[in-house]
Amino acid sequence: MLPKAQRLRARKDFDALWKRGRSVYGHALGIRFTETRRRTARFGVVAGLKVSKRSVERNRIRRRIREALRREFAPRIKGYDVAVLARPGSARRSYDEVVSELAELFRRARLL
Numbered sequence: 114m115l116p117k118a119q120r121l122r123a124r125k126d127f128d129a130l131w132k133r134g135r136s137v138y139g140h141a142l143g144i145r146f147t148e149t150r151r152r153t154a155r156f157g158v159v160a161g162l163k164v165s166k167r168s169v170e171r172n173r174i175r176r177r178i179r180e181a182l183r184r185e186f187a188p189r190i191k192g193y194d195v196a197v198l199a200r201p202g203s204a205r206r207s208y209d210e211v212v213s214e215l216a217e218l219f220r221r222a223r224l225l
Contacts, residue, residue: 115183121157121194130157130194137222141203142178142211144218146195154190156182160199170204174211181212190224 121127134147149155158178160171178197197215206214219225 115156115179115187119153119155119187121155121196126155126194127157127196130196134194134196135222137218138198138200139214139218141200141206142214142218143198143200144195144215144222145198146193146222146224149192149194151192154187154193154195156187157194157196158182158199159196160203163201164199165204171199174199174204174206177206177208177211178215181208181215185212186215186219186225190219193224195224 121130130145130147134145136143136145138144156179158175160175160178162171164174165171178199182197203211216225
């Protein structure tokens with residue numbers, strides 16, 4: 114689990130991110146991000162009903178994304194608020210596929 118300081122939870126933070134953030138999308142995932150003055154990055158994960166009608170599958174993809182962020186990306190990204198958006202089809206992705214797609218999205222967004 115990400116440390117509390119690295120979690121994006123408040124509605125006002127998500128609203129600000131949707132209002133002035135930039136987006137990059139892949140096949141199964143997307144990211145929305147904006148630069149902040151913080152020394153660390155904050156991450157949020159969004160997986161709605163379009164991903165899967167089954168809550169078990171939505172929660173599984175959320176856990177995979179959060180773990181990938183914690184292990185691979187949180188230590189390397191500084192000064193951004195980032196929301197990772199699960200898209201339809203993402204529930205069938207393995208952990209390795211999630212990591213590789215996130216890496217590609219972060220590279221395209223020039224966050225890495």
